[in-house]
Amino acid sequence: METIGADIIIQILREEGVDVIFGYPGANTLPIHDRLINSEVRHYLMRHEQAAAHAADGYARATGKVGVCIATSGPGATNLVTGIATAFMDSTPMVALTAQVSTSLLGQDAFQETDIIGITLPITKHSYQVHDVNNLAATLRQAFELAKTGRPGPVLVDLPRDILSSKCPAAEEKAAPALKANYKTEEDREQLEMIAKTLNQSERPILIIGGGVKLSNAFLLVRELIEKAKIPFVTTMMGIGSVDSINGYNLGLIGTHGNELANSMVHQCDFILAIGTRFSDRSTALIEEFAPLAKIAQIDIDPTSIGKSIKINLPYVGDIRDALTALLPLIDAKEKSEWLQRIQSERDAITGKVADTGCGLAGDFIRMVQEAMPVETTVTADVGLNQIWTVRTWQARSPRSLITSGGMGTMGFSLPAAIGAKIGTPERAVVAITGDGGFYMNIQELATISYYNLPIKIVVINNGHLGMIRQIQDLFYNARFNTIELGSKVDFVAVARGFGIPGSRIAVDKDPQAGIEAMVKADGPYLLEAVVDPENYVYPIIPPGCSNIEMMYDRLD
Amino acid sequence: MLKKAREQEQTISILVNNQPGVLSRVGGVFGRHGYNIKSLCVAETTNRDVSRITLTSESDPDFTEKIKKQLDKLVDVIEVSDVSGQSYIQRELMLIGLTVKEGAYSDILRAIELFGCRIVTMTPDYFILELTGQPDETAAFLKFFQSFGVEEINRTGSIAIERTKPQRRI
Numbered sequence: 001m002e003t004i005g006a007d008i009i010i011q012i013l014r015e016e017g018v019d020v021i022f023g024y025p026g027a028n029t030l031p032i033h034d035r036l037i038n039s040e041v042r043h044y045l046m047r048h049e050q051a052a053a054h055a056a057d058g059y060a061r062a063t064g065k066v067g068v069c070i071a072t073s074g075p076g077a078t079n080l081v082t083g084i085a086t087a088f089m090d091s092t093p094m095v096a097l098t099a100q101v102s103t104s105l106l107g108q109d110a111f112q113e114t115d116i117i118g119i120t121l122p123i124t125k126h127s128y129q130v131h132d133v134n135n136l137a138a139t140l141r142q143a144f145e146l147a148k149t150g151r152p153g154p155v156l157v158d159l160p161r162d163i164l165s166s167k168c169p170a171a172e173e174k175a176a177p178a179l180k181a182n183y184k185t186e187e188d189r190e191q192l193e194m195i196a197k198t199l200n201q202s203e204r205p206i207l208i209i210g211g212g213v214k215l216s217n218a219f220l221l222v223r224e225l226i227e228k229a230k231i232p233f234v235t236t237m238m239g240i241g242s243v244d245s246i247n248g249y250n251l252g253l254i255g256t257h258g259n260e261l262a263n264s265m266v267h268q269c270d271f272i273l274a275i276g277t278r279f280s281d282r283s284t285a286l287i288e289e290f291a292p293l294a295k296i297a298q299i300d301i302d303p304t305s306i307g308k309s310i311k312i313n314l315p316y317v318g319d320i321r322d323a324l325t326a327l328l329p330l331i332d333a334k335e336k337s338e339w340l341q342r343i344q345s346e347r348d349a350i351t352g353k354v355a356d357t358g359c360g361l362a363g364d365f366i367r368m369v370q371e372a373m374p375v376e377t378t379v380t381a382d383v384g385l386n387q388i389w390t391v392r393t394w395q396a397r398s399p400r401s402l403i404t405s406g407g408m409g410t411m412g413f414s415l416p417a418a419i420g421a422k423i424g425t426p427e428r429a430v431v432a433i434t435g436d437g438g439f440y441m442n443i444q445e446l447a448t449i450s451y452y453n454l455p456i457k458i459v460v461i462n463n464g465h466l467g468m469i470r471q472i473q474d475l476f477y478n479a480r481f482n483t484i485e486l487g488s489k490v491d492f493v494a495v496a497r498g499f500g501i502p503g504s505r506i507a508v509d510k511d512p513q514a515g516i517e518a519m520v521k522a523d524g525p526y527l528l529e530a531v532v533d534p535e536n537y538v539y540p541i542i543p544p545g546c547s548n549i550e551m552m553y554d555r556l557d
Numbered sequence: 558m559l560k561k562a563r564e565q566e567q568t569i570s571i572l573v574n575n576q577p578g579v580l581s582r583v584g585g586v587f588g589r590h591g592y593n594i595k596s597l598c599v600a601e602t603t604n605r606d607v608s609r610i611t612l613t614s615e616s617d618p619d620f621t622e623k624i625k626k627q628l629d630k631l632v633d634v635i636e637v638s639d640v641s642g643q644s645y646i647q648r649e650l651m652l653i654g655l656t657v658k659e660g661a662y663s664d665i666l667r668a669i670e671l672f673g674c675r676i677v678t679m680t681p682d683y684f685i686l687e688l689t690g691q692p693d694e695t696a697a698f699l700k701f702f703q704s705f706g707v708e709e710i711n712r713t714g715s716i717a718i719e720r721t722k723p724q725r726r727i
């Protein structure tokens with residue numbers, strides 16, 4: 001066979017170490033799908049392009065490698081959009097390949113032509129449309145390089161059909177061309193010394209761990225820092241698991257849905273070292289009252305993440321690993337401080353106040369699920385109450401073991417992300433936790449799971465409602481409920497059976513253990529429907545417009 | 558649209574890859590952050606792979622954080638520089654169509670001489686004038702002639718060039 005553009009794509013995918021892609025074909029992708037036949041790249045056929053993007057995202061988050069998804073022009077490409085935006089918000093390294101109409105038809109409103117570059121402009125790190133097959137290899141190499149370097153993110157490559165089928169020589173073996181040095185990481189030693197000095201002198205320091213710690217693989221360094229400085233830490237939602245959650249210095253999740261202890265101690269601390277976080281509004285709540293007593297040092301590779309929402313006293317732009325390697329020797333080894341004692345007494349007081357996690361029976365149930373599963377389990381959490389229950393009760397024991405859509409809050413993420421995670425890390429057990437609402441949003445992926453017989457445990461927490469929205473209406477709209485009821489007519493176990501997946505239903509207030517055991521014992525995929533009271537909310541909660549310490553404990557607050 | 562109008566202005570020069578779609582990426586940064594672009598000029602440089610965008614935008618104390626750093630992140634942006642300072646020469650070209658009323662003739666001719674502008678074409682009651690100057694000169698020119706009856710106006714917006722021989726060739 002003569003070499004054509006599609007072969008170049010497969011050549012570069014192999015060169016980049018890609019052996020799995022997630023996608024959906026169309027007439028315009030066929031040159032690629034044809035050449036995939038004899039390649040070492042496995043193509044998983046999803047049941048919706050949105051799910052292909054989420055699966056590539058889940059794959060990337062579980063493995064740390066670049067996730068790749070592919071869709072045809074027009075509707076295939078537009079179906080990727082939510083998945084690309086989700087990856088963008090959480091800085092997932094991803095390459096999205098979209099087919100496009102032939103170059104001769106561009107701009108003519110040809111069948112299934114859409115300006116996907118224009119549509120995805122604000123939600124990609126960069127994008128390319130290839131107009132010459134001789135540039136294809138270099139463009140793809142650049143796309144991969146960009147996706148994974150600096151602050152990672154999705155890069156889209158739009159591939160006109162004629163480019164895919166043009167004859168061309170095989171791509172020369174070549175290193176990726178040098179890209180613009182986006183980030184000046186020249187080590188600002190003095191600034192690191194200042195950060196170290198301020199930390200050494202502080203009496204009530206706190207470390208905030210954001211998603212950047214995972215993205216830069218800096219877990220071990222962060223743990224070393226915690227142990228050396230005896231510094232308590234909180235995490236953002238994206239930072240969960242960067243350090244083993246059962247570490248004694250962990251105060252929990254900060255922010256509007258965070259733990260009381262974490263928010264309270266951040267409010268009292270005199271120094272914050274923030275690593276790999278952009279201080280999003282979800283983390284800070286009312287920004288004016290965030291950490292009023294603290295000097296703040298921030299380390300991030302993206303200069304635009306620094307001081308975006310809050311004044312930073314000691315900024316440092318650079319790779320987290322480089323920064324921490326330089327910082328660690330400057331940090332004094334500390335003894336246990338008065339601060340840690342104070343934290344301990346608050347921890348004791350809080351434990352008595354809200355029943356442990358504030359997640360009620362739903363939280364207890366999730367804890368039981370985790371206890372029944374192997375330690376080496378990856379959990380994907382969807383969005384809604386089920387997400388908050390999961391991130392507050394699941395003890396993430398390793399950095400990539402808890403995967404959820406933080407920045408975008410995309411309902412329907414957890415099921416396809418679990419597919420990507422399972423395929424990326426087949427040696428780990430994978431549990432997808434979802435609400436009933438989010439489950440409907442990518443329910444078709446049961447077919448993918450069943451077709452490939454992926455042993456994913458699917459936990460549908462069914463409260464018959466858009467639970468999180470219900471809680472907001474209940475608390476802040478005088479319980480004027482509207483458009484939140486999903487009903488109880490749908491039999492999810494029967495639905496799963498229809499897709500070829502066994503399952504069972506339990507109620508969290510009866511005896512959930514039997515169902516959990518059946519799920520754990522099943523060899524292949526399994527769906528466990530867990531019925532929960534619609535008023536099983538999350539407490540405490542921070543009302544809109546309030547600060548991180550103005551917590552509500554029930555609707556009468 | 559988003560916030561109250563910003564009082565200040567800032568002119569910046571952006572070297573970019575000379576490729577389709579780059580202008581919309583650059584423009585998108587301004588639009589997404591709610592900064593209105595006041596004028597814009599794009600042209601190739603001595604290196605045909607590189608274009609220079611000279612742009613005057615609304616500005617405020619957040620401009621550097623919100624705009625310049627974001628522009629720096631765009632893959633197609635090579636360099637962003639602030640050209641408002643002393644080290645740059647700035648010029649703008651302005652064309653105005655002027656109604657010439659009875660009795661104003663000699664005042665207008667004197668002003669034309671004073672401003673050093675050029676009459677591009679004229680009929681007894683309508684002049685088209687051309688002026689090249691620094692942004693404050695074009696502003697003064699416009700303000701002055703407005704009292705005579707300006708019918709049409711078009712201007713290029715600022716372009717700028719470094720005063721001294723550039724260190725780095727692109």
Ligand SMILES: Cc1ncc(C[n+]2csc(CCOP(=O)(O)OP(=O)(O)O)c2C)c(N)n1
Pocket residue numbers: 382383384385386387409410411412434435436437438439461463465466467468469
């Ligand atoms: C795609 C999408 N649409 C809407 C929302 C807004 N939203 C956030 S949580 C939520 C309710 C989720 O309901 P469900 O999946 O049943 O989870 P629960 O809160 O009941 O656990 C909604 C509608 C969203 N986050 N994502």
Ligand SMILES: [Mg+2]
Pocket residue numbers: 384435436437461462463464465466467
């Ligand atoms: Mg629900």
